[in-house]
Amino acid sequence: MTKTYYLTTPIYYVNGKPHIGHAYTNILCDTLARYHRMLGEPVCFLTGTDEHGTKVAKAALAAGKTPQAYVDALVPHFKELWRVLGVTYDFFIRTTDERHKQYVRSVLTDLEAKKEIYKASYQGWYCTPCESFWTELQLKDGKCPDCHRGVDQIEEENYFFKLAHHQAWLLDYIEKHEDFIRPAHRRNEVLGFLRHETLEDLCITRPQSRLRWGIEYPNSKDHVVYVWFDALLNYTSAPHFAIEGKKETDFWPADVQLLGKDIVRQHAIYWPIMLKAMGLPMPRTLLVHGWWKIGETKMSKSLGNVVNPTEIAAKYGVDALRYFLLNEVTLGMDGTYSEDLLMERYSSDLANGLGNLWHRTASMIEKYFDGILPQVEFPQLKQSLMGPSMGLLDLVWGNMEQYDPRGALAEVWQVIQRANQFVEENKPWVLAKDPAPKTDLESVIVTLAETVFRVAVILMIFMPDTAKKILQRLNQPTIGKLIPNSGQFSEIHLVPGTRIEKGEPLFPRLDD
Numbered sequence: 324m325t326k327t328y329y330l331t332t333p334i335y336y337v338n339g340k341p342h343i344g345h346a347y348t349n350i351l352c353d354t355l356a357r358y359h360r361m362l363g364e365p366v367c368f369l370t371g372t373d374e375h376g377t378k379v380a381k382a383a384l385a386a387g388k389t390p391q392a393y394v395d396a397l398v399p400h401f402k403e404l405w406r407v408l409g410v411t412y413d414f415f416i417r418t419t420d421e422r423h424k425q426y427v428r429s430v431l432t433d434l435e436a437k438k439e440i441y442k443a444s445y446q447g448w449y450c451t452p453c454e455s456f457w458t459e460l461q462l463k464d465g466k467c468p469d470c471h472r473g474v475d476q477i478e479e480e481n482y483f484f485k486l487a488h489h490q491a492w493l494l495d496y497i498e499k500h501e502d503f504i505r506p507a508h509r510r511n512e513v514l515g516f517l518r519h520e521t522l523e524d525l526c527i528t529r530p531q532s533r534l535r536w537g538i539e540y541p542n543s544k545d546h547v548v549y550v551w552f553d554a555l556l557n558y559t560s561a562p563h564f565a566i567e568g569k570k571e572t573d574f575w576p577a578d579v580q581l582l583g584k585d586i587v588r589q590h591a592i593y594w595p596i597m598l599k600a601m602g603l604p605m606p607r608t609l610l611v612h613g614w615w616k617i618g619e620t621k622m623s624k625s626l627g628n629v630v631n632p633t634e635i636a637a638k639y640g641v642d643a644l645r646y647f648l649l650n651e652v653t654l655g656m657d658g659t660y661s662e663d664l665l666m667e668r669y670s671s672d673l674a675n676g677l678g679n680l681w682h683r684t685a686s687m688i689e690k691y692f693d694g695i696l697p698q699v700e701f702p703q704l705k706q707s708l709m710g711p712s713m714g715l716l717d718l719v720w721g722n723m724e725q726y727d728p729r730g731a732l733a734e735v736w737q738v739i740q741r742a743n744q745f746v747e748e749n750k751p752w753v754l755a756k757d758p759a760p761k762t763d764l765e766s767v768i769v770t771l772a773e774t775v776f777r778v779a780v781i782l783m784i785f786m787p788d789t790a791k792k793i794l795q796r797l798n799q800p801t802i803g804k805l806i807p808n809s810g811q812f813s814e815i816h817l818v819p820g821t822r823i824e825k826g827e828p829l830f831p832r833l834d835d
């Protein structure tokens with residue numbers, strides 16, 4: 324049986340509403356999921372919420388609610404955002420789900436039996452916002468090396484997960500698996516760290532005297548599980564109960580795990596070692612993207628400089644936001660978010676590019692052929708445009724296999740641009756005045772319709788609402804599985820005699 328293509332996003336802290344940064348990760352993951360579904364693969368796309376730990380407990384306290392009531396009230400905002408943005412996840416995990424808690428406890432019991440976990444007294448510097456312990460050496464100017472805030476000296480008895488004795492194995496594994504951490508600059512950072520620093524065992528509990536909001540450690544009334552240990556396990560926990568009749572090995576190992584560059588250490592160091600200790604295989608790829616910034620600063624809940632994706636989607640349309648986020652930066656790099664930039668792209672690429680191409684094609688079918696697609700034999704179609712449009716699937720495939728949605732969109736927009744030029748070059752309005760039979764006009768118009776059709780098929784991956792609108796207006800039934808490098812994409816054609824509906828502008832001009 325074909326293994327399910329399993330993709331995951333981080334599970335987000337429920338300490339505020341999601342912003343453009345969270346939307347970005349889930350739109351990326353959705354794009355990959357749609358792409359694999361289009362290739363006909365069974366797909367499981369997991370997202371969810373990380374509901375335990377200090378951050379959430381503090382936010383609940385500030386809101387005057389119990390943590391459970393607080394997360395219960397916020398989780399629907401995440402689900403609603405994913406619905407609005409067309410994020411087609413297959414399963415949404417919440418770490419307060421009893422089944423997840425049970426799974427975490429069973430893993431801990433197993434790891435204790437395997438002597439991967441031990442109990443010890445610990446003294447160290449603790450950063451409360453990051454929930455991390457640091458050694459004297461790791462501190463930077465006496466401050467937390469991650470967030471640069473103050474740290475407290477703490478001594479307490481805790482459970483520890485052995486990281487140190489797996490360091491050589493992890494280094495070797497990453498060296499031998501080029502695709503394990505992508506892009507390469509992130510892989511190199513992790514390799515550099517593993518070559519030059521010594522891992523310390525990970526403190527995986529918090530005394531209940533300091534934090535009560537977490538999964539109770541098995542057989543201990545005194546400790547809760549460290550939020551990161553609990554959270555990372557969502558990726559293997561969900562498959563246990565996500566889909567009835569399926570088992571963990573139908574999904575795990577994940578094919579791709581998406582994450583932002585802020586959480587590389589947890590995913591590229593703790594997580595593989597946890598999996599190794601549990602006796603599970605490694606995910607194929609950890610795909611690390613950059614940050615959306617406002618000016619020079621990361622957009623972040625705790626800094627409060629966030630942009631609400633629901634508002635942007637309501638103003639410009641969901642697909643304008645999806646297009647902007649996917650197209651503005653190469654996956655892995657940081658991007659600067661600004662509404663002005665989004666408006667520029669909207670006008671140039673969407674309204675004047677794709678919107679204009681659809682509008683003029685449909686208008687001409689309406690005007691010259693009463694809205695009915697004329698019949699033209701394939702050899703009569705204009706190869707100068709049919710060539711690029713028929714080659715689009717293979718080019719998109721090449722980019723998507725390299726996790727490069729921006730590169731894929733660039734190929735699509737080249738065809739759109741080429742098609743708009745083709746209209747200028749062929750001047751159908753002049754051909755229409757020719758008293759001779761309309762064969763040339765017919766072949767120009769059908770070539771355009773065929774091109775816009777192929778563009779729409781590909782855009783199902785990136786901009787599903789717009790793609791669906793175009794396909795509906797072209798009266799096309801849903802497109803089945805696509806097979807790259809097979810010539811199949813050249814053979815799908817519009818049916819002559821089909822009625823075409825122009826419809827409202829796809830991307831109304833902003834000044835309207």
Ligand code: ME8
Binds near residue numbers: 556623
């Ligand atoms: O770290 N730009 O949750 P979190 C791009 N619960 N992406 C951004 C972003 C930005 N400015 N801000 C956030 C946690 N993200 C843990 C994860 S996983 C087992 C546990 C995205 O709510 C990006 O994917 O802080 C980042 O890694 C994630 O949100 C952090 O979300």
